[in-house]
Amino acid sequence: MPIPMDYEAVIGLEVHAQLRTATKAFCRCSTQYGAAPNTNVCPVCLGHPGALPVLNRAVVEMTLRMGLATGCQIRPRSRFARKNYFYPDLPKGYQISQYDDPICYAGALEIELEDGSTKRIGITRIHMEEDAGKSIHDMDIETLVDLNRCGVPLIEIVSEPDIRSPREAVLYVQAIRQIVMYLGICDGNMEEGSLRCDANVSVRPRGASTFGTKTEVKNLNSFRNIEKALAYEIERHIAVLERGGTIEQETRMWDAAAQRTRPMRTKEFAHDYRYFPEPDLVPVVVSAEWIERVRSELPELPLARKRRLQQQYGLPAYDAGVLVAERPIADYFERTCQHLIEPSPERFKLVSNWIMTEVLRVLGERKIGIEDFPIGAEHLAELVELQAAQTISSRIAKELFADMLVQPSSPKALVAERGMVQVSDTALIEQLVERALSENPDTIAKWRSGKTNVLGFLVGQVMKYSDGKANPALVRQLLLERLGSPDAVPR
Numbered sequence: 001m002p003i004p005m006d007y008e009a010v011i012g013l014e015v016h017a018q019l020r021t022a023t024k025a026f027c028r029c030s031t032q033y034g035a036a037p038n039t040n041v042c043p044v045c046l047g048h049p050g051a052l053p054v055l056n057r058a059v060v061e062m063t064l065r066m067g068l069a070t071g072c073q074i075r076p077r078s079r080f081a082r083k084n085y086f087y088p089d090l091p092k093g094y095q096i097s098q099y100d101d102p103i104c105y106a107g108a109l110e111i112e113l114e115d116g117s118t119k120r121i122g123i124t125r126i127h128m129e130e131d132a133g134k135s136i137h138d139m140d141i142e143t144l145v146d147l148n149r150c151g152v153p154l155i156e157i158v159s160e161p162d163i164r165s166p167r168e169a170v171l172y173v174q175a176i177r178q179i180v181m182y183l184g185i186c187d188g189n190m191e192e193g194s195l196r197c198d199a200n201v202s203v204r205p206r207g208a209s210t211f212g213t214k215t216e217v218k219n220l221n222s223f224r225n226i227e228k229a230l231a232y233e234i235e236r237h238i239a240v241l242e243r244g245g246t247i248e249q250e251t252r253m254w255d256a257a258a259q260r261t262r263p264m265r266t267k268e269f270a271h272d273y274r275y276f277p278e279p280d281l282v283p284v285v286v287s288a289e290w291i292e293r294v295r296s297e298l299p300e301l302p303l304a305r306k307r308r309l310q311q312q313y314g315l316p317a318y319d320a321g322v323l324v325a326e327r328p329i330a331d332y333f334e335r336t337c338q339h340l341i342e343p344s345p346e347r348f349k350l351v352s353n354w355i356m357t358e359v360l361r362v363l364g365e366r367k368i369g370i371e372d373f374p375i376g377a378e379h380l381a382e383l384v385e386l387q388a389a390q391t392i393s394s395r396i397a398k399e400l401f402a403d404m405l406v407q408p409s410s411p412k413a414l415v416a417e418r419g420m421v422q423v424s425d426t427a428l429i430e431q432l433v434e435r436a437l438s439e440n441p442d443t444i445a446k447w448r449s450g451k452t453n454v455l456g457f458l459v460g461q462v463m464k465y466s467d468g469k470a471n472p473a474l475v476r477q478l479l480l481e482r483l484g485s486p487d488a489v490p491r
């Protein structure tokens with residue numbers, strides 16, 4: 001039997017991100033998502049004869065942000081081109097794009113792999129273009145066309161074929177998504193199509209120096225679909241090659257229902273887009289001052305911020321990763337830490353725990369952003385300090401948190417008002433311990449016979465008698481003293 005060949009996948013991605021401009025790329029129509037069909041349109045984006053496009057400066061500004069954030073070179077002078085094809089949702093018969101001389105080129109993105117190491121993925125180019133409309137295929141009876149999206153600005157980010165697995169592809173797109181959101185240039189909403197991806201993939205014998213023939217899977221709109229479509233294609237390529245066949249260069253689509261890719265068009269029908277320079281738009285000129293201004297305004301990017309949170313606050317990598325996933329969450333974490341009167345790694349970790357569990361849970365349930373979260377950073381910091389100083393038990397802290405969600409208030413004030421201060425009075429707790437033992441006389445015998453789980457039960461009883469105010473660590477300690485070690489008791 002022949003030894004099966006060891007294959008390696010080669011992947012390059014083209015990611016389209018819809019820019020968050022208020023108006024379209026070349027006209028003043030609104031870009032608002034979800035408007036009634038064919039209401040955000042005008043002669044320019046409908047391609048009426050004689051209508052002239054004018055470039056929206058915000059498109060260039062946002063593209064520069066992405067280019068500089070990914071270490072790209074910026075072309076001081078670039079041009080638009082017409083990409084010609086016929087489709088019902090493209091009334092002009094061409095798409096305004098960039099071809100030979102994209103505004104950004106030769107950059108790179110660092111992604112973090114699952115083992116914590118980093119990998120550099122080259123960015124070939126980032127160019128500006130306009131979106132097409134949307135065809136809605138209505139149960140095969142008729143096709144409806146909504147042209148609201150015509151002329152909405154996009155950037156296309158083309159990677160080098162540096163990606164080696166479906167997982168890496170997902171990490172790369174996740175990194176892109178985080179960055180565009182950090183830069184405020186795209187809302188990252190994949191369900192609404194604000195971020196979508198064409199995946200190019202080939203396989204080759206591991207260690208080979210040339211690439212195999214690639215196929216391109218179009219329009220993947222979720223991380224899951226990216227991963228599955230690539231895994232499927234890689235297996236398909238390998239199976240074809242193992243059978244002695246050859247891969248045909250073609251465009252395919254992911255059929256999520258059937259969990260497989262299908263051919264869309266082969267080379268035979270390959271598009272000849274007949275690109276030519278767009279005669280209605282002047283070249284895009286970007287001054288050195290403009291570039292430097294945008295560069296100076298770039299925020300700290302997610303991966304750098306993650307590393308800093310680990311360093312500066314002593315957070316585990318996992319926590320830092322969760323917190324930086326969204327810039328406003330990381331801001332909230334840092335604001336809360338700044339409000340701590342006695343900052344310490346222990347308290348930073350408590351802040352992180354609150355945010356990762358309770359805060360994110362509430363945001364998810366209420367479908368709101370942190371800007372609408374009722375507990376301000378100052379109050380969360382107070383809560384953490386009360387807890388860290390053991391003034392309140394974690395049970396009381398949870399109660400306070402729930403109350404603060406309903407009515408914004410200072411947890412310190414609430415504690416004082418309601419006399420919720422944790423009881424660490426040994427004499428008082430000893431009384432409660434005695435009560436627990438006398439009301440549950442069989443527990444001592446159980447404990448002596450080695451049934452150590454009665455301890456938890458007794459702690460619970462004492463906590464109940466104290467309305468949750470007893471210091472649980474002290475309760476445990478006093479109970480243990482009173483019960484003695486079960487091992488010390490002769491059987």
Ligand code: ADP
Pocket residue numbers: 010011012013014158159160161162200201202211212213214
């Ligand atoms: P095309 O001319 O077919 O559009 P490009 O050279 O523009 O191809 O590359 C498009 C994308 O495909 C890029 O992201 C690139 O990294 C990727 N790519 C190119 N060749 C291969 C290959 N052999 N295997 C996998 N990906 C590739």
Ligand code: MG
Pocket residue numbers: none
């Ligand atoms: Mg291409």
Ligand code: ZN
Pocket residue numbers: 024027028029040041042043044045046151
């Ligand atoms: Zn318009």
